[in-house]
Amino acid sequence: MNAKIIFNAPFAASTDPVTGNTTEYHSIEDFAKGCIDEQNLKVKPESYIHPELPEYNCEESTVFPFVNPQQLNEVIGYRVGGIAKKWDISQIPHKEIDSKKVSFLIGKEGILASIKNTTYMPYVLGTDSTELFVKLAKAGESVVFHSDIDVAYRIINNGMPETILKMLVGEKTPVNNAHLFIQADDDLKNLSSNLIKCFFYKERERILKSLESDPIAQPQVEEMPADRKAANLDSWQAPVSLRNDTLIQSKPYPxxxxxxxxxxxxxxxxxxxxxxxxxxxxxxxxxxxxxxxxxxxxxxxxxxxxxxxxxxxxxxxxxxxxxxxxxxxxxxxxxxxxxxxxxxxxxxxxxxxxxxxxxxxxxxxxxxxxxxxxxxxxxxxxxxxxxxxxxxxxxxxxxxxxxxxxxxxxxxxxxxxxxxxxxxxxxxxxxxxxxxxxxxxxxxxxxxxxxxxxxxxxxxxxxxxxxxxxxxxxxxxxxxxxxxxxxxxxxxxxxxxxxxxxxxxxxxxxxxxxxxxxxxxxxxxxxxxxxxxxxxxxxxxxxxxxxQLSSEAELLELEFYNECEILQGSGKQFEFMQPFASRANELARRLGAVLAYFENKSEIDVEVMQAACAIIRHSLSEWFRYSDIEVADESDSEKLLKYLLIKCKKGKTNRLQKTVAMKGAPLQIRKAKEFDPCLNELIEFNYVRLVTINRSTYIELNPALLK
Structure with a gap:
């Protein structure tokens, strides 16, 4: 839902030394599309993007994405590092004549993170290891890096909806939230990218079971220190419209x-x-x-x-x-x-x-x-x-x-x-x-x-x-x-x-x-x-x-089946689209067979299955846009927002305790399974956020709503 920000002056450019054509990039999205292989955290071929060395090709350099601290799925910049090469283009084939070690910033510096599709995100990871960050990001995981793993937890806990499980992974056990920590041993480090998601899915199930058996250990939003509260007063972004025609937009075809x-x-x-x-x-x-x-x-x-x-x-x-x-x-x-x-x-x-x-x-x-x-x-x-x-x-x-x-x-x-x-x-x-x-x-x-x-x-x-x-x-x-x-x-x-x-x-x-x-x-x-x-x-x-499916592809297909099944549950995205979601797994298998045959492969391998799942997942999101789920003039999220505004204005405050808000909310959303998705939507679109005061969770309103 982030608006595409266009700059009058280009903040990045790439000049092809052979043709002399210069491509200017006026938005971080266009730059990423043209120059960054986000799947592998690499610079694409023929990218002459160094601001001071425009004749040097930065191809294959490593890329670290930076995100907005207040909106973790918004990329605001990239740190590029590696070996840039200069070529003599007068010879065919071209001959390398110089190389330099480079490290430079495109855009703005923020939090080092790689956040994937939040719609289907069952968990998010925090780590204090750059090596793990790169490996997990390349495997398609949503992961945030900070040199202090406890700070990494605070970042993901404050920046992600409450319903998304936060997990920590690294070599050093954190001071707080040790029950959410996963030890990064050699077995994990040596796992292939295709098996990493399966590993963390199992860890998620293990942690959820432990939380159910020990409700006191469940993570809560941490109270923000006083100095950060003051500095954060102006950090609110403008609320995004909750109307359906604005919310539901077509996503890029994968x-x-x-x-x-x-x-x-x-x-x-x-x-x-x-x-x-x-x-x-x-x-x-x-x-x-x-x-x-x-x-x-x-x-x-x-x-x-x-x-x-x-x-x-x-x-x-x-x-x-x-x-x-x-x-x-x-x-x-x-x-x-x-x-x-x-x-x-x-x-x-x-x-x-x-x-x-x-x-x-x-x-x-x-x-x-x-x-x-x-x-x-x-x-x-x-x-x-x-x-x-x-x-x-x-x-x-x-x-x-x-x-x-x-x-x-x-x-x-x-x-x-x-x-x-x-x-x-x-x-x-x-x-x-x-x-x-x-x-x-x-x-x-x-x-x-x-x-x-x-x-x-x-x-x-x-x-x-x-x-x-x-x-x-x-x-x-x-x-x-x-x-x-x-x-x-x-x-x-x-x-x-x-x-x-x-x-x-x-x-x-x-x-x-x-x-x-x-x-x-x-x-x-x-x-x-x-x-x-x-x-x-x-x-x-x-x-x-x-x-047939390869053994690794079968694990990936199993995960996709479970994902689609979970999203059909009460209060979930595809609750009213069960015929579509329940058939997604079959369509992925069919598409996997078609792709594998076209590629002249003897089986459906994990790369093919991953592509098939991505296409069917995109199709489901398109069907959701056409679904007739939202038939009322006013959505439940809008009704919850209206209730919070009335209560806060009446009490002359900008926050309301979450348990109190749930008890007094509109009748149809007083249970957690209906209340939490609405609350998460208000958080995602900058209407409210959660804060902890004296160990109690409060819903705090965006000051712009109270003016």
Whole structure:
């Protein structure tokens, strides 16, 4: 929710010595996106960012992020350190001619911290070890560093919501809060990044159990010293609106988690088409879903034959949002393959028609049995009814299909999805998705029958005016159809798509961009592949081999399952979105199988599974934005704030004891499970904070509210 701060004068710049082009950065967000690999705490390649040594490349230098002491998820600066190199660009390949050890600051210095997505954060870590900080940050943990581990605890305790467990990790036991401390032994230090989260998840469970058995030991907000209280009076930030349209914003699509070839193809597509990255990403993933679904199955615990790896994608985009252009560029090799097959089909059909005319009538029936009419090889449809598609499956005309359309309204507003036919169509689509199976059994019909091992990918893109009604349709949501979709609803970039002469020239050569050609070539290789054969223990030959999870990926998938399950609990984020959250784990497995197959891997490894979980997690947040949870004009958080204001003004004070506030709060939020989320929201958006006075916790109001 932090506003993007733009500076008139650039505080960082990078000049490419080969082209002479200078990129100026006017915000910390743009600088990080352009120059910082935040996942690995490294400077990206070709970053000439040293303020005094602009000709030196700082690539691979270590980066330490600094955050706002009052808002720990707001990055305000970076400390860069390492070896910067100068190159002689007159030679090819370039020759290193000098190097210097560098250490410099970009932005402002604050607290050394790496804070991840607070929405799903079950815990936060404090440490006094820089070595541990780097290791944990690279592993994706939320961690705060201070040379004094007790101070590190105070920072995370004052800067994080009360419901997030605070844990300490290091070599030296802290003076206070030892019950929250985890000893950093050699076993922890030697753990791979992929197993670190599993380790801390278990430690969290251990600590929570100990707190439940010893309620006196539960951590409390520490009282701030008098000198810090005085200095902190002006530290309040302006409150952020609690209205839903302001709170719920689209989050960046997690493309950095995806394998390199896919990530680069997405970025190239978004660049050339000038479309949102999320839209390009959905099209890329839908394309490889179509390619993989006919080759492999995803793993399923209860079925050794697995389940289809098919996926359904739904993307919102306004009129003129470049939906069609995205699809055309991404699907280029698939469309080429379709056209080639269609040309061959037309030739075969002409030959068949010509030959059929030469067959005598008495021999025609037998000839027809021996020489069936060629079938149309089309497998990507933009406008087809479900009834027709099922007929094609049953007749064997289609086995592996994709419904790919930039006009989602044609699907959602079509006859099939309206009235009495909707439930029947939805049932057929969910069977196709779940089991790769469809059936038709109607009186007086030649199209009756059953089709097994058929596959369907959806890639629907549409305008908000069309989608908004459909996405909140109780039938579409309740029958489990929409929860099977991976959703993205990116903000429009209309008004930002200006062209330069250089861009126009680059656009002419877009089909030679290696970022796209690598992706297209892999797609072409898959299209040439025959269905793989795999013998199982009983000697049978499954139609689809199952892409299994590696042992580390299985642990990560287990953690993701537990995360989604916990968030469905009473008072949690997905309490009213259980059909979506409960299916997230299955979608992650399917997407993991698709990604692994595209990457030509023999199993779903932990990197692939991490990417799949990130994409599904993003989809859940998008569905949450569309959910109809908040139906009242005034949210519970707003009602709590109004109550606190009335009580404090009446008592001529700026704070109220938390236990008193809970007892007198609006009736529906008097229990901790309803009260705490509302209170945490008020804390997060700068309305209140918690302080401790004489060992009692008080809710203190932002002074701006009392003026």
């Amino acid at each position: 493309i950095n988690e995806l394998p390199e070839v896919l990530r680069n193809a997405i970025l190239a597509t978004a660049e050339y088409v000038q479309a949102p990255v999320a839209m390009a990403a959905q099209c890329v993933l839908a394309s490889i879903s179509f390619l993989a679904q006919g080759k492999v199955n995803a793993p399923k615990e209860t079925n050794r034959e697995g389940m289809p790896s098919s996926l359904f994608f739904l993307t919102e985009g306004g009129s003129g949002g470049r939906k069609s252009s995205c699809q055309k560029l991404v699907e280029l090799p698939i469309r080429e393959h379709e056209r080639q097959q269609n040309d061959e089909y037309n030739k075969k059909l002409d030959d068949w028609n010509a030959t059929s005319k030469t067959i005598e009538s008495k021999e025609f029936t037998q000839w027809l049995l021996d020489n069936p009419r060629p079938t149309d090889p089309t497998s990507i449809f933009s406008d087809i009814t479900i009834e027709t598609l099922i007929k094609f499956y049953i007749k064997g005309i289609v086995k592996n299909a994709s419904l790919s359309s930039d006009e989602a309204g044609q699907f959602f507003d079509g006859h099939t999805m309206k009235g009495d036919t909707a439930k029947s169509a939805l049932g057929a689509l969910t069977k196709l998705f779940d089991d790769g199976y469809c059936q038709r059994n109607r009186a007086s019909s030649d199209d009756n029958g059953t089709a097994y091992d058929v596959r369907l990918t959806f890639n629907l893109l549409g305008q908000r005016a069309v989608l908004a009604g459909a996405l909140n349709d109780p039938i579409l949501r309740g029958q489990g159809f929409l929860p099977r979709f991976i959703l993205a609803a990116p903000e429009s970039i209309a008004g930002q798509r200006t062209h330069t002469v250089e861009f126009r020239q680059k656009l002419k050569n877009s089909h030679n961009d290696p970022r796209l050609t690598k992706f297209w070539n892999r797609c072409r290789d898959i299209l040439k592949d025959e269905l793989p054969v795999l013998l199982n223990d009983s000697g049978e030959v499954p139609y689809f081999p199952v892409m």
